Amino acid sequence: MKITNGYVNITSPGRNFITLKIETDEGIYGLGDGTLNGRELAVASYLTDHVIPCLIGRDPFQTEDIWQYLYRGPYWRRGPVTMSAIGAVDMALWDIKGKALNTPVYNLLGGKSRDGVLVYCHAFGKDIDAALEDVAHHKNLGYRAIRVQSGIAGLKSTYGVAKGPGRYEPAERGLPSEYEWETEPYLRSVPKLFARVREAFGEDLYLLHDCHHRLTPIEAARLGKELEPFHLFWIEDPTPAELQEGFRTIREHTTTPLAVGEVFNSLWDAHDLIRNQWIDYIRATLTHAGGFTPMKKLADFAELYHVKTGCHGATDLSPVCMAAALHFDTAIHNFGIQEHMPHTDETDAVFPHQYYFKDGYMYPGDAPGLGVDLDEALAAKYPYQRAYLPVNRKIDGTLTDW
Template sequence: MRIQSAEVVVCSPGRNFVTLIVTTDEGLVGIGDATLNGRELAVASYLTDHVAPLLEGRDAAAVEDTWQYLYRGAYWRRGPVTMAAIAAVDVALWDIKAQAAGMPLYQLLGGRSRDSIRAYGHAHGRDIEELSDSVQARIEQGFGAVRIQVGIPGNGPGYGISSVEGAHDYEPASVGLRPVEEVWDAGSYLRHIPAVFEEVRSRFGAELDLLHDVHHRLSPIEAARLGRSLEPFHPFWLEDVTVAENQRALRTVREHTVVPLAMGETYNSIVDYLQLLPEQLIDYVRSAVTHSGGVTGLKRILEFGAIYGAKSATHGPTDISPVGLAAALHIDTAHHDFGIQEYMQHTGPVFDVFDVGYAFADGVFQPGERPGLGVRFDREAAARYPYRQAYLPVNRLRDGTLHDW
């Protein structure tokens, strides 16, 4: 079975997605997600101009060889654009392979390791009252684990806070020629967040798992201070407590707090974890299928992490399409050292374009039993939602200095 064609479709059913469609000479069609939020067209060009011509005529079953061909053969390794492109090809080929076998993908990855996939939801609010309402809504959806993000006095709404009442998709790249600029002050944040945790824990009890995303904004010693201040409220984890590039900084945090740490959504290769995992500086691996070389790439990372006791917690924002989420769910089902799955819920016209076989209810997923990934892509629907230029926000300190978003 040979690859006959590889086509890239960019569409925006509420936000931009990049989808690779691989067709074989036997008529099987596999799809992969190549979305890189705010840099979508860079990956689309990489695929269209450089990768697709290399795929035509290749053995569609040679998933590992094709992965190595695109990774080693380019000479320029790693990086989000390259790894998102490789991921799209890899996921599409796994989709084809599982369809050819007549099985859902998780069966080819070793079969079930669990009966269901636990997920955490996102709650947010401009203040503690709004946040509490959002937490209650997630509980009513069945979530037993909830990420809490709240506006910080003096900082404005900030990261993870929707400007749209009741919206799930509250982190969209803003449509326009320039990013939105937000304001950040670490001092007010560090003073406010412990009170938020105390109130939410008091209202909702000890059984609800609470997660929080710092989004790389604190120095190592500030992150250590935050972790220690939150220990009485037993967070499930703190995510991205300091900048991801300085992995040694996690030692400082580890020395001062026992709160579990999660990191990795901006990492795109197993190489990014060569210090974090052997030194046991994190507890949860947050890389995405879409940004870390696909099923093949992420499985390597997760199996490496399992050696050191780190569990999977695959990145699942809405800028990863249902194709990327479906691939994550198949890995979640098969991977022994699974921890939890992020679920930021797609809404509205996304499901005009992507017909999914997975199901979510009562806080857990099922990957579905359709052969392959279980996601079908509607080209005609996608054509109704053309690409719109959009950017993620940027962040500035109160004095105007550009900071980490």
């Protein structure tokens, strides 16, 4: 079998997605997700102009060699654009393998380690009362694990809370909007939020919270310590992780579990975090971290240090990546939890898939390959529209982490 062609599909059924399709001389094709929120066209160009020509004529079964060729060959390594492109290729090649061998991808990764994949959803509200209503709503949908965010008194907007009615989608059409932020009101508000959630719903729900890189290590340590009575499953991205040693400060002051890594694109981003056991969950994604080939190595390395996975799964990744994540989650031993933000009906129609949700768990299905497809005729009805994530400023005007 040889690769004969590859091309990129750009579609925007509510938000932008980049999908790589790799074709072979035996009529089998594979799909990979290369979506990079707010920088989609950079990945599309990288694939079209620099990667796809290098794939023609290669054996799609040689996933390890092709991955190393794309990572080491250009000399310039890593970075979100490069790794998202490599991730799309690797995902598509594993999809081809599964289809050619007539088996789901999870069987190629070692087979099932579990029957279902525990997932968590997002609940939010403009204030604590509204957040409690949304928690109740998602509990009634069958979720056993719920991330909870709420608005903060005195701030016009905050991460994880929609500006109006309906689902939360952080990417906005047009140029970046600006949010405002102040840390101290947030630190006072979050413990009150989770005290109310536990009071209303008891101890049975797994509860999570996302700080979205907004705290210093000592501020995150304070928050983690104050949240200990409410037994959170984790606090996510408490501080920017460029300085990995910052997590040592947090770890030394709290037993609240720590999760980080949705912006990581290499094992080296998490190397010290894992080997020093400063985190409990690694959240890298198959798209942004380069696909199945490196993510399996990352999971195996993490397992040595009692670190579990908790892959990012927001709507800034397409159903192709969600399908891939569920195969990965099903197979690896040290799986922890999978983020699940349901896509819109329009997106699901463009990407028909076999995976499904039931009673708090998701299942990849048993179709050969990834079990997801692309309706290209329907995708063509949703042209690309420029969109960006917001930026964040403190009340005094200082640009800070969004």
